[in-house]
Amino acid sequence: MPKVALFVTCVADQVFPDTAAATVRVLEAAGVEVTFPPLQTCCGQPAITAGEPEAAARLADHHLDVFGALGSGEIDAIVAPSGSCTAMVCHHYPSLMTERRAEADALAARTFELTQYLVDVLGIDDIGSRLDTTVTVHDACHGLRNLGLGPGARRLLEVAGATLVEMHEPDTCCGFGGVFSFGFPEVSTRLADAKLGHAASTSARYLVSGDLACLMHIDGRRRKVGPSSAPEPIHIADLLASGLPSTS
Amino acid sequence: MTDVVHPSAGHGITTPGADFHERSANAVANPVLQQALHNLDRRLRTAGTAAAAHPEWKDRAAAIRRETLLDLDGWLDRLERALTTRGVQVHRASTPEDARRIIVGLARARGARTVVKSKSMATEEIDLGNALEEAGLTSVETDLGEYIVQLAGERPSHMITPAIHKTLPQIRDVLAREAGTDLAVDREALTAWARERLRGEFLRADIGITGVNFAAADTGTLVLVTNEGNGRFCTTLPPVHIAVMPVEKVIPRLADVGFLLPLLTTHATGQALSNYVTMISGPRRAGEVDGPEELHVVFLDNRRRTLLGTKYEEMLACIRCGACLNVCPMYRNVSGHAYDAVYSGPMGKVLTPLLSGGTEGADLPYGSTLCHACSDACPVKIPLGDMILSLRADVPDPHTPTRRRRRLFWTLFARAWSTPRGYRASTALGRISRGRVPGLRAWTATRELPRPAREPFRDRWAREHPEERR
Amino acid sequence: MIDPLLDSLIGALRANTCIVSGPMHVDDARAAIVERAAPHSLVACNADVPLAGMVDALVARGLDVLDCNDPEWMTRLAGAGVGITGSRLAVAQPAAIALVAAPGSPRATSLVPPEHICVVRVADIVPTLTDAMETIAAGEMPSGLTWIGGPSRTGDLEMITTLGVHGPRAVEVLFVA
Numbered sequence: 083m084p085k086v087a088l089f090v091t092c093v094a095d096q097v098f099p100d101t102a103a104a105t106v107r108v109l110e111a112a113g114v115e116v117t118f119p120p121l122q123t124c125c126g127q128p129a130i131t132a133g134e135p136e137a138a139a140r141l142a143d144h145h146l147d148v149f150g151a152l153g154s155g156e157i158d159a160i161v162a163p164s165g166s167c168t169a170m171v172c173h174h175y176p177s178l179m180t181e182r183r184a185e186a187d188a189l190a191a192r193t194f195e196l197t198q199y200l201v202d203v204l205g206i207d208d209i210g211s212r213l214d215t216t217v218t219v220h221d222a223c224h225g226l227r228n229l230g231l232g233p234g235a236r237r238l239l240e241v242a243g244a245t246l247v248e249m250h251e252p253d254t255c256c257g258f259g260g261v262f263s264f265g266f267p268e269v270s271t272r273l274a275d276a277k278l279g280h281a282a283s284t285s286a287r288y289l290v291s292g293d294l295a296c297l298m299h300i301d302g303r304r305r306k307v308g309p310s311s312a313p314e315p316i317h318i319a320d321l322l323a324s325g326l327p328s329t330s
Numbered sequence: 331m332t333d334v335v336h337p338s339a340g341h342g343i344t345t346p347g348a349d350f351h352e353r354s355a356n357a358v359a360n361p362v363l364q365q366a367l368h369n370l371d372r373r374l375r376t377a378g379t380a381a382a383a384h385p386e387w388k389d390r391a392a393a394i395r396r397e398t399l400l401d402l403d404g405w406l407d408r409l410e411r412a413l414t415t416r417g418v419q420v421h422r423a424s425t426p427e428d429a430r431r432i433i434v435g436l437a438r439a440r441g442a443r444t445v446v447k448s449k450s451m452a453t454e455e456i457d458l459g460n461a462l463e464e465a466g467l468t469s470v471e472t473d474l475g476e477y478i479v480q481l482a483g484e485r486p487s488h489m490i491t492p493a494i495h496k497t498l499p500q501i502r503d504v505l506a507r508e509a510g511t512d513l514a515v516d517r518e519a520l521t522a523w524a525r526e527r528l529r530g531e532f533l534r535a536d537i538g539i540t541g542v543n544f545a546a547a548d549t550g551t552l553v554l555v556t557n558e559g560n561g562r563f564c565t566t567l568p569p570v571h572i573a574v575m576p577v578e579k580v581i582p583r584l585a586d587v588g589f590l591l592p593l594l595t596t597h598a599t600g601q602a603l604s605n606y607v608t609m610i611s612g613p614r615r616a617g618e619v620d621g622p623e624e625l626h627v628v629f630l631d632n633r634r635r636t637l638l639g640t641k642y643e644e645m646l647a648c649i650r651c652g653a654c655l656n657v658c659p660m661y662r663n664v665s666g667h668a669y670d671a672v673y674s675g676p677m678g679k680v681l682t683p684l685l686s687g688g689t690e691g692a693d694l695p696y697g698s699t700l701c702h703a704c705s706d707a708c709p710v711k712i713p714l715g716d717m718i719l720s721l722r723a724d725v726p727d728p729h730t731p732t733r734r735r736r737r738l739f740w741t742l743f744a745r746a747w748s749t750p751r752g753y754r755a756s757t758a759l760g761r762i763s764r765g766r767v768p769g770l771r772a773w774t775a776t777r778e779l780p781r782p783a784r785e786p787f788r789d790r791w792a793r794e795h796p797e798e799r800r
Numbered sequence: 801m802i803d804p805l806l807d808s809l810i811g812a813l814r815a816n817t818c819i820v821s822g823p824m825h826v827d828d829a830r831a832a833i834v835e836r837a838a839p840h841s842l843v844a845c846n847a848d849v850p851l852a853g854m855v856d857a858l859v860a861r862g863l864d865v866l867d868c869n870d871p872e873w874m875t876r877l878a879g880a881g882v883g884i885t886g887s888r889l890a891v892a893q894p895a896a897i898a899l900v901a902a903p904g905s906p907r908a909t910s911l912v913p914p915e916h917i918c919v920v921r922v923a924d925i926v927p928t929l930t931d932a933m934e935t936i937a938a939g940e941m942p943s944g945l946t947w948i949g950g951p952s953r954t955g956d957l958e959m960i961t962t963l964g965v966h967g968p969r970a971v972e973v974l975f976v977a
Contacts, residue, residue, distance in 0.1 A: 090787050092747075096757050097780050099787035117798070118791045123753040129740050131700060133722030137737075137744035144748040223701035227715075255659045259699030264772045266697055268355040269663050271776040273699070302777035369959040474965055475956030491956055498958050521954065521962045528966065533878070549941050559911060559952040559967030565944075566907045567874070584937045588930025592894050599955065602812070602894035603929070606967070607947035615943050617903030619868050 084204065085115045087152055089162040089171075089193065092124040093294045101294060104323035105163040105196060111209040111326050112200055117157065121148045127170040130178065131260040139178050142186075145171070149193075150185050159203065160193045163319050165225020166293050168195040173228040195225055196319060197292055201234030211325035213244040218286040218313060220277065220300070221253040222293035235292055235318050242325050247284040251276075258299035274303035278312040289313040290321055345667040350693045357664035366497045367665055370488075370656060387593045392711040394586050395647035398578075402638060402646070405547045405580045406629060412550025413627055416612030424631045426456035432628055433458060433539070433572055434465045440570060442467060442536035446528075448554070448561040449473035450541025451489050451650055452574040452630055454672045455685070458539065469539075470531045472560035474524055481508050487666030487674065490598050490652040495665045528560070538564030538622065542575040543594065543649070545627075546584035552627065553587055554608040555595060562608055571613075571622035576630045578646040584609075590649070597651035597709045633685050642717060645680050647710045654704035654714055660697055669694060676704035676714045683725040692726035695719070757786065805892040805925045806975065812895030813973055816950035817963065822975030823922050826851050829976045833884060833917055834861050836972065840881025842866065844912075847904030848886035849919050850976065868906050883909035883968070884917045889924040891932045894949065897973065898932065901944035910948065916968040918948070920975050 086109055094102040106116050126141030149160050162168045171193045175186040200206050217239050225231040240246055257263065257273025277300055281289045291297050294317055301315040345360070347353030357363055398405055410420045423429035437445065445467055447453060459480065462469040471480040475492035479485065482504045486492030493501060499515050505523060506513040513523055540561055544553040552573055554561045565571050581590065595604045614621035637643050655661045655675030666674035671682040671691050679698060682691030695718045702715035726733070746752035760767065761782045773779055792798070810820050821832065830851045837843045837858060844866040845855050858865050866876055877883075888900040897918055901907045910916045926932050936945065952967030963969050 092753075095787045096760070096782050099783045099785065099790055102787040103790065118788070118795070120788055120792065120798075121750045123747045123750060126744070129744055130719065131722075132736065132740055133696075133719075134737060134740035134744075135720075135723050137740035140741075140744040140748050223699070223703070227702040227706050253703075255699045255701035255703070257659065257699060259701070261696065262699050263777075264769075266351055266354055266660075267772045267776055268358045269660060269697075270699070272358050272663055273659050274777070298780055299777065302773075302779060305778040306776060366958070472966070473956070474954045478956070491959060493956055494959065501957060517957045517960060517962045520957065521965055525965060529878070532966075533874070546937075549937055551941055557952070558954045558965040560965070562907070562911050562946065563966055566911060584941075585930065585933045588928065588933045592929065601949075603896050603947070603949050605816070605948065605950045605953055607896070609941070609945040609947070610943070611941035611945070612943050614901075615903075618901055618906065618943065619873060619903075620906045620908045621901060621944050 083113060083115050084158045085117065085156065086159050086161045086199070087149060087157045088116050088118050089122065089125075089149065089160050089167065090118065091162055091164045091167045091294070093298070094163055097298070098294050098317070101163060101317045101320050104317070104319040107323040107326060108196065108200075108209060108211075108319050109161065111211065112204060112206045114204075119148050119152065125167050125170045127167060128260060130170070130174060135178060142175055142179055143182070146175070146179065146182060146185055146189055150189055158192070159199060160189070161196055161199045162193070163196045163317065164293050164295070165195045165222050165229055165231060166295055168193055168198075169224035169228035173224075195229060195231060195292060197234040197238055198229065198231055201237055202232070207237045207241045209238070209322060210327065211242040211322045213239065213242040213321065213325040215288060216245045216247055216286040217288045217290045217321070218247050218249045218281050218284040219252055220256060220281070220289060220291040220296060222291050222296045223255050225292055226253055231292075235290070238318065238322060239290065242322060247286045249280040249284045251280060256296045256300050258295050260295070263299060270299075271303060274300055278304055278310070282310065282312040284313070286313045288321060289315045290318050291315065292318050345664065347668075350668065350670070350697045353668040353670060354660070354664040354697060357668045362497060362500070363495055363665055366495050367662060370494060370662055384589070387589045388709055388711060391590055391593050391709060392647065394581065394590070395649075395710050396644070398581060399638065399643055399646055402577060402580070402635065405582060406577055409545055409547040409550065409580050410629075412547060416550045418550065418612055418625045418627055421626060421628045422631070423628050426632055429456045429574065429628050429630050430458060430461040433574070434461055436570070436572060436626060437462065437467055437537055438465065440536065442570070444531065444535045445469045445537045445539055446472050446531050446535040446564050446568065448538070448540040448556065448564040449476045449486075449492065450539070450574060451672065452541045452576050453539060454486065455576075455632065456574070456630065458574070470528070470535075472528050472531065472564060474521065474558060477524060477528065478504050481505070485667065485672070488652060488655060489650055489673070495667060532563040532567050535568045537570045537572060538568040539572045539574065540564050542573050542579045542627070544581050544587055544590060545575055545579050546587070547580055547582055549584045550611055551584050552610045553591070554610070555591065555604045555606070556608070557599070557605045559606055562606055565608060565610060565622065566620050569622060570624045570626070572626045572628065574628050574630055576632070577634050578648070593709045594649050594651050597653040597707070633687060637684060641720065642680070642684055644712050645677075645684060645717065647712055648677055648681070649710060651709060653707040653709060657703040657707040659699060659701060659703070676718065680714060680717045680721060683721055688725040695721040695725065757782065803922065805927060806922055808892045809890060809895050809925055812893075813950070816895065818950050819970065819972040820975070821972070823977045824975070826976050829919060829974055830854055830857050832974065833919075834858060836917060837861075837863055837882050837884065842876070842880045843882050843884065844868070844877055844880045844909045845884040846886060846906070846909050848900070848902065849884055850886050850921055851919060854884070868904065874908065877908055877912045880913045882915040882917060883911075883913040885910050885919070887918055887920045887924065888945070889926055889932055889935065890920045891929050892925055892927050894929060896929070896947040896949045898936070899946045899948060900942040901946075902942065907944050907946060910946065911967050914964065914968055915970045915972070916948075917972045917974060920973055922975050922977055
């Protein structure tokens with residue numbers, strides 16, 4: 083049985099704990115044993131996007147201390163319900179942490195985004211979830227371009243029985259961008275509106291993504307605008323978990 | 331309708347504002363500009379598709395550009411020797427001032443009165459058009475889009491399609507004012523008028539000025555890419571041709587253009603090759619009746635060589651195709667003038683601070699969602715997204731008060747969150763305030779912000795897994 | 801006989817709004833060009849056209865053929881209806897035809913008149929631009945080498961293609977066997 087340490091991400095930990103719990107359920111449904119290293123905090127991505135790599139490196143050091151300490155006998159992989167936080171570790175840590183380069187490389191090599199781990203690493207696209215609904219997928223930028231995520235998320239949804247309706251430009255940014263959403267709110271909001279509009283055109287029930295930050299942004303705009311025909315933004319772990327047979 | 335265009339106000343008419351944020355907000359709020367920007371999607375649909383059939387071109391191109399950068403000075407010396415052998419006069423300009431002085435000097439020495447220019451970002455970079463006008467010469471842009479922008483008193487908003495920010499009625503207004511007569515809002519009619527007018531300028535011109543797309547060091551050949559044919563006119567009719575060549579345009583071998591050219595044009599316009607490619611290896615020869623009698627090449631450095639050996643060196647691999655602009659969510663919504671710089675889009679966010687030594691465009695790198703669509707689109711694999719990110723740290727001067735305040739905030743943040751206890755304490759504070767933290771107005775004005783959960787996941791996990799308590 | 805290079809080149813040129821004819825015998829090509837040029841009183845014809853007696857045939861038809869050594873050549877060229885040239889070689893992928901500047905074959909013939917007729921020998925077609933560049937770079941580079949893929953065009957007006965901005969609005973490529 084593969085063993086995985088959950089890299090929960092600070093956003094899921096503090097704001098969306100249900101998504102974190104759903105991630106655990108999805109992993110367990112795939113036959114994975116999940117542990118939670120309790121000393122983890124934040125990967126440091128907010129600091130690096132703010133232009134403060136030294137602060138980011140300090141947080142990265144802590145993340146590396148926590149997860150790097152887990153031996154290969156204890157866990158097989160580290161999995162996060164976020165392409166963006168995974169990209170911080172896999173794409174940015176090696177160049178950010180020059181003094182711990184080898185450790186950072188080793189950590190990057192065993193850190194995975196949720197769907198990437200299930201489909202690409204374990205080769206599992208059916209976790210027993212059954213969905214009778216329509217979905218459209220937003221390709222979150224960092225998962226798509228920093229990690230090179232393939233069709234794994236779509237595969238999981240379709241195998242579960244969801245009907246996939248592609249939106250126009252599924253791979254165009256939702257406008258979040260961390261500090262960008264505060265510094266350039268007009269453009270940021272406009273991009274969220276475009277994303278909601280493209281998603282609405284599909285008439286799908288759910289707008290699915292693998293990144294909570296994008297979903298928080300898109301849903302934040304959706305709720306501000308008020309009642310609309312736009313699909314409900316939802317994390318893929320939440321949707322897949324909702325289709326799992328109830329265990330209790 | 332001429333209210334959008336006021337030549338006296340200088341460039342950037344469509345997007346005034348004190349900084350990148352203000353200008354981008356104004357651009358988003360400008361309905362005419364937004365209408366014009368819809369046309370950019372036409373390019374998106376075509377650009378790059380032909381190159382997708384040859385993924386290996388990107389690797390080869392990236393390798394050749396980097397091979398060149400490894401010994402840029404050596405390749406420039408070889409190019410200079412090859413050009414000189416062919417009777418071309420080479421000038422080296424380390425600053426824009428040097429380049430302007432050299433070119434104005436050449437024009438004065440020949441008693442030139444009229445100059446025709448083919449679209450060139452390098453001449454924009456050195457603000458050559460204004461320098462020529464100040465020296466008493468008439469300088470006419472001959473690329474149709476650039477001509478429109480020149481007549482409007484503006485600056486190109488896209489390096490391939492300079493007037494992309496203008497709708498057809500606006501273009502009609504600009505041309506009709508120059509014509510002094512009414513013109514129809516009709517592409518054919520407007521093009522025919524411009525053809526007639528600019529034909530006269532070509533025949534009259536004393537000097538043709540162009541940029542350079544590639545310069546082959548082995549054969550001493552300048553390569554110019556156009557579709558309209560204005561580049562051909564500028565290098566065929568006037569007795570003097572001056573080419574302004576940023577130093578990174580050198581390539582080792584002419585044979586390399588076999589795939590560099592299609593790579594450039596597919597990413598620029600979606601064409602397998604542009605309709606005209608001009609390869610110039612010296613002035614006209616004995617017995618030839620056209621082509622320039624004199625050919626000058628100005629090597630322009632403008633801080634480029636200071637980038638060699640730094641983490642920004644790869645920016646010099648850029649071939650100015652515009653692909654990163656076309657895919658950029660920021661560019662597609664705000665257009666080029668919001669950047670208030672010669673180069674816009676992702677490559678402009680990187681190049682503007684670098685070429686100015688940090689004095690210009692320091693706020694450009696922040697106007698990015700860091701989506702990395704630019705890095706993916708780049709035909710020579712420049713990690714534009716990563717460069718934009720690292721420029722946030724490297725530009726501007728880290729000792730300004732704003733930077734010091736920001737650094738303090740993030741240092742404190744990192745100190746707190748790099749210990750589980752500090753993380754717990756600060757997130758508990760966030761829960762008590764129910765997310766009502768100062769400074770969130772920029773977000774909450776247009777978007778709801780979710781509140782922190784009552785019980786963080788870590789607490790739930792500990793509650794549900796008491797056996798794991800350590 | 802099927803010639804894949806020729807087919808590919810013809811297809812791409814047509815897709816890029818060129819008029820294509822041939823391949824045909826040199827005598828037919830000469831006659832076809834005379835017919836095409838006939839409506840214009842003044843024409844320009846480069847020495848590199850690979851059709852013996854081309855200028856004589858045009859003159860015989862009553863056309864005024866510009867002499868590029870005429871001091872007024874450039875001014876008169878602006879009034880010419882068509883420019884006729886040969887080519888050094890042609891590339892199938894991407895489709896383009898190479899014109900070389902030389903005495904008797906000025907650059908402006910294919911640029912200034914509103915119509916350009918270019919004669920290409922089928923034997924001069926090479927598969928790729930890289931092949932062409934290697935062939936050309938192996939010899940002495942001409943002062944001016946121009947690659948032409950189609951008529952003068954722009955996308956500057958709302959990104960919709962408009963033809964004949966500065967150079968020819970019509971390009972006719974005539975293949976000879």
